[in-house]
Amino acid sequence: MIQSKRFAAYLKRIPSDIKKLLKEPFLLTGILLVNVFLFLFIVLPLFKIFQLSFEVEGHFSLRIFYELMSKSYNVRPLIHSLTLGTAVAILGTLIGFIFAYAITRVDIPWKRFFSVTATFPIIAPPFMMSLSAILLFGKQGFVSKMILQNVVQFKIYGFYGLLVVETLTYFSTAYLTLYGVLQAIDPALEDAALDLGASKGKVFRSITLPLATPGIASAILLIFSQSLADFGNPMILAGNYTILATQAYLTIVGMYDMKGGAALAILLLIPSLIAFCVQKYWVSRKSYVTVTGKPSSTRIKMDHPVTKYSIFGLCLILASIIFLFYGMVFFGSLVKLWGVNHTLTLNNYRHVFTVGWEFIKDTLLLSSIATPIAGILGMIIAFLVVRKQFPGKRLMELVSLLTFAVPGTVVGIGYILAFNQPPLVLTGTAAIIILLFIFRDLAVGVQTGIAELQQIDPSIEEASTDLGADSARTFRKITLPLITPAFYSGLAFTFVKCMTAISAVIFVVSGKWNLITVAILGSVENSDLAQAAAFSVVIIIFILLALWLIQFLVDRMGGGRKIKFEKPEAIQSI
């Protein structure tokens, strides 16, 4: 009832909205352009996949899915992906919760250290963990060969290997989500429970945990979709444990079966979309955590020695494992020939900067072009969505956030389908990579921009209009400076994503334009582990440099606010 009434009111408003728009040609052009871009580079590729897999001789048909489902080697990846996703989501959320709880609620030492450790996987290339797993537990592995002398065989290729590396890669998402949720719970609530006679354990069970439940559900769903979309790790470690994302790639690249690949992509898309919708429209609405003015006091931290040191110990063990994995890649990058000759050398880096220089150059160039464009476009969309009235606004928001939900493999396939033929032939160009970067990571900028704008009183902008500025000038002179911190956070995040992207771009790289991540994957497949390690370290160094640079710029211009990866949704995978 209310829905239909609202819709009727909405319809009634359209003519006056359009009339208003016509008076502001600049705004109108802006909206039209954004819509064209969103359609071309987000909707069209997806549509192409659907078209290819559902259309048989010009008619709608589900035949391809019958064919797919009738063959066990196609059903298996679906089951595998879902099983792995669920397992990673649960384990990753558990570890994320332990870190978040320890840091927000327990009086442990080294909080900053743990917090940095728990967020580090976000800026590292996601498949570094797999590389490290091979360096540690592979046939020539540091642990398996050097320490255990091959007495124990580790089954790192397959489910368990993937479970470990994906958990270690994606638990950061849970950590950030739950850190935010646990921090936002008013300390007075826990104080009140304590005050009424509850023990610390009872406070945890009856107050903290129930209030954190929506956050936990959110974290599980986010990690689930990240695991589904993960491409790099399964490429390296899956073995016979076939996974949808990689299987779709191999079907297209290895068997030249476009139709089959597209259909697998749709199988991958469906659970991702479901997880996204449940997370966005259901779980996030259940949240009890509300911002109610100033927190009344500092939080009392658990300081009972037994609890304190057992949780501290647990964190220490987890942090050591993370360090061991990343440290091993660093060590591996300095070794002559992994598993055979462990003399230290800088040869790998020499190789990276000579033979691999083209990759580095391309990656840096393309990322640097895409990052600011994605950032600005994101802010423009956020501004339009929050502040302006025009028909199709909600749709614009939804489409720009859709990239969160669509796994990179699906987007990659969509791009080769859409831009391989006229009117837009982009295959093999730098443009297709840049476009992919921009529209893959657009959602981050949009999301942070929306959140920031909603906190700025519209009357500030109204004042500017009142004094005679038009929409464009107001946006440039008033809005943009106000959302600068969010803008820079978005930039930092987008750059990291571009530098570490693999799942979508692997479809569109070419001999002329290639990327480091693809080179790493190639090196691992050729068993050039040391070189792969050196490439990974170089990526991380460039990312840290870029983050430092952006932070430097913010300090100079933005009044010293810290760049933060604060939006948990922003950590959605490639």
Add this chain to the structure above:
Amino acid sequence: MNQAYLEIKNLTKEFVSDYQEEKVVAVKDFNLEMKKGEFITLLGPSGCGKTTTLRMIGGFESPTRGEIFLDRVKINDIPANKRDTCMVFQSYALFPHMNIFKNVAYGLELRKLPKAEVKERVEKILDLVGLKGLGNRPVGQLSGGQQQRVALARAMVNEPKVLLFDEPLSNLDAKLRFRMRIFIRKIQQEFNITSVYVTHDQEEAMTLSDRIVVMNQGEIEQIGTPQEIYARPRTKFVADFIGKQTNFLTGKVVGAAEGKQEVEFWNKTFSFKGYDHLKGGDKVTLVIRPEMIELSAKEGICEGEVTLVTYLGSEVNYEVKANHQAFAIQVANPLRKGVFRVGEKVCLNFDLNSIYLIKEQ
């Protein structure tokens, strides 16, 4: 029997700030004795240590030094959940995932009371705070005043030995604040609940309290009934903090005899009574409240010029410049006494019996 019900001895709290290894003294040598059923307010500007003191009584902060006795038992080391105190929080701190009934029953259920008794007591208290029959409502849908009542009920239902209030009315609008103030005081007196109340609102402190503890920078400035605090402030800080606007003058004791003191200011001498502790030559500060000055057109101890007039109906507030000093003056009942205009010359008269003298250190 003369033993105090709640006794606080030399309570001190020092924080070590996170960044520099600097000690910050939040509360210093706090001493207080409270009788059973007494209502005491800790009053002071923000950052004066009143909330820290309250949280130490509640067991949320552990004192650096000092002792707290409740009903003759030392409670320093008893954790908050085993302490017989209950707090009403500034943010109400209602559990958002429970309904009203569950919120109020939380403490009783923890004590494993039989279901029937829990139900009976919760319903009784909800009736008392005017929320009868609303037990099933989720707390998210309540108005500020209703949330406040739930918070009060949740604390009171446990029948604690001391009820603690942490600025509970600061989130309500002025009218509601006024009503809740009276409501709290009535319930507190009816059930004879020993209460410690923290606020920075002096009007709130005045209406609610048996005694007020005025704090500043971690230390107690004065403990006394509302009348004592207003009429006989012990320090200049108290005189300035309590009351809307306070005028100060400095004077010198020129003659001190038993029962009569001569104080000189503005080159004139005035007699005061009841300051036997003053000696000749002492410097004093005169605390002159706005209502202790009368204006007349003809004669007074000094002449001045009206510089600002604020007409409020029941009273008029003036700012008058006299002897190079601006005085805040409040005149009640302007309909009868008439109103002066800006720029008019007036004469000031002091109500010497009401003026209070503070000896300067």
